[in-house]
Amino acid sequence: MEWKPDKNNSKAVYKQIADYMEKGIQNGLFPIDKPLPSERKLAEAYKVNRSTIVSAYAELEANGLVEKRRGSGTVVSKDIWGLAKKRIPSWNKYIERGSFQANMPVAQRIRNISEEETLVNFASGELSDELMPDEYVRKIIKSGEFSGHLGYDHPQGNIGLRETIGEHVKRYKGINAKPESILVTSGAQQAIHLIIECLLKPGDAVVIENPSYHYSLPIFKSAGLNVFHLDINKNGFNPEDLIDLHKKHQIKMIFLNPIFQNPTGTLLSVAKRKRILDLSSEFGIPIVEDDPYSLLNYTGEDTATLKSLDENGNVLYISSLTKIAASGFRIGWVIGPQPVIERLSDAKQQFDFGHSIFSQWLGNEFLRSEYFETHIQSLKIRLEQKRDKMIKSITELLQDQVDYFFPHGGIHLWCRLKMGIDEIKLLEQSIEEGVIFTPGSILGTKSGFMRLTYGKASDEEIPIGIKRLAKALGKITS
Missing domain, CATH: 1.10.10.10 (Winged helix-like DNA-binding domain superfamily/Winged helix DNA-binding domain)
Structure with a gap:
């Protein structure tokens, strides 16, 4: 043939x-x-x-x-x-004629093979099993203290969990939020989908960072939105770029991940965080703040969220337990003006009739426990060690071929391939060698980059994975 x-x-x-x-x-x-x-x-x-x-x-x-x-x-x-x-x-x-767009083929390929046991996984954005609070969750379940009903709960989520989320964001994020201004969602991604479906319409212009996790979401295209970019460098984006974008396109919403951004790991300075809020107020543009990583701060830098600095109610704040505890909780939340939360809640009820009461109970017990603080402190130490182990291996094996942004928090290392290498070809060769990563072109408009996530691989796997990546690079450049 x-x-x-x-x-x-x-x-x-x-x-x-x-x-x-x-x-x-x-x-x-x-x-x-x-x-x-x-x-x-x-x-x-x-x-x-x-x-x-x-x-x-x-x-x-x-x-x-x-x-x-x-x-x-x-x-x-x-x-x-x-x-x-x-x-x-x-x-x-x-399948092809449906209005909801499928994931990019490369993203589908990564997802389909990422669970193969022989692969070192630098692509997944979740934590490794050893970092999840499995033992404590088992204790919660064995306690037998679940006394809630198993029917439908409040459309915005269980009141006990929403009260706990309010206390949590007050203590750790400096955000004042009443239960009626909180919606419990199935992770942060559902929150983003609800906001897009309920608050925007086809043809609206929105802004996302470039690169960013939001770039990979088909929902923006499925909703018929016109997407524009704020380019990211090692210091984050320049808020002043928003002015020209708004003058040209009448921006309706801004989607940002300003603290240990996915995929670059960058932390937007306090001055820039305040400036973007000023511009939001000047032009009347709402901001959707996606905050998965602000608690994963290794150095004690100022990680005040946009929402905590927001004096005018311009920010819809999204966070979850996914990146700080376990993806299997499927507990996320949106905080915003009560009428907006009620609108999103109505839509969520149409989709799934509300969140599982049992997972909400588990999430509530975990989030309000004394163990939570212990878990976060331990998690930060372990992730910083993983980051250092990955950087050490890159320095030893890939120093002449790769450079990177140095993250002070989060779980991602954003790398540039120095020799203009096609990251898709590198991915295919890397899979053959037994390691997988996320190509930069899935996450932004520029090629020649890759995201290496150190949260999923074990300490032992990280140097093995980098060695395999070095072997793959050697084969496609020889």
Whole structure:
């Protein structure tokens, strides 16, 4: 089989394969009523995942060109024109025509293989098992103190949890928030989705940082928003850039992660935090502050949130337990003006009828416990050690090929590939060597960068992963 799919083509690989085989059926390359190559054999020939071939065959089957036979595999149908055979829906066409955008193919690939045990995972944004409070959570469950009902709870979330969140953000973030101004969400990402769906409309202009985690979210495109960028350097972004953007595009909302930003790890200075709030008030533009990492501060620098500095009620504040405890809690929250919270709450109830009462109970018990402070202090020490271990390995093995932003908190190391290396090709080679990372092009407009996350890999895996990355770099540059 000399033909090969073009992985750089904008058309999905499975579609290319299906189109090629359809032409082959029409011109007799694949004879009627004869078995087609097995999924495994075709995957090896085209150097793709077996799931890609499954999708291609499903497309051909939906079009009535092939059929599956027990014991014979997939064969070209005798009834190509569908005169005698019932047709099944072309599900792939329905999938493609839906209005909600899929993740980028590279992001899907990372997600699908990231749990393979042989890979050192520098791509996942969650904490490793050893950093999660599993033992304490088991104690909470074994205590048998759950006395709540198991029916629907308040649309904004359990009142006890919202009161605890209010106390938490007051103590740790300097934010004054009453329970009625708090909505419990399924992590921070659901909060972002609710804000976009409820408060914006197609054609609205919004601003995000570049690079940023928000850049990777398909929801902005799905909602038909026009997205503009504030470029990030080692000192964060320049708030003055917002002035020209607003004059040209009439910005409706700003999405920011100013404290140990994902992916760069940068901390926006206090002066810049205050300036962006001044501009928000001057132009009447609301700010959505995404704050996963402010508690993961290794040096004691000023990490006052925008919300704590906000005197005019311009900031919608989002945070969660995901990055400071465990992703499995699925507990996040939005803090904002009560009418906004009620609007978001109404939408959330339409989506899922409210959050699980049991996970809210667990989150409440954990967040209000004396153990929480112990956990955070231990977590900061362990993450700083992981960061130093990763930087040490990079210095020893990649010093001439990679430089990076030095983070004072959070879980990410933002790296630049010095030699203009294609980070997607490096990713593929790295997967072969047994390590995975997040290419910078998923998170921003510039190529030649990668995000190495040190929160997921164990202490032992970090130097192994960097060694594998160095080997992959050597192979594609030799």
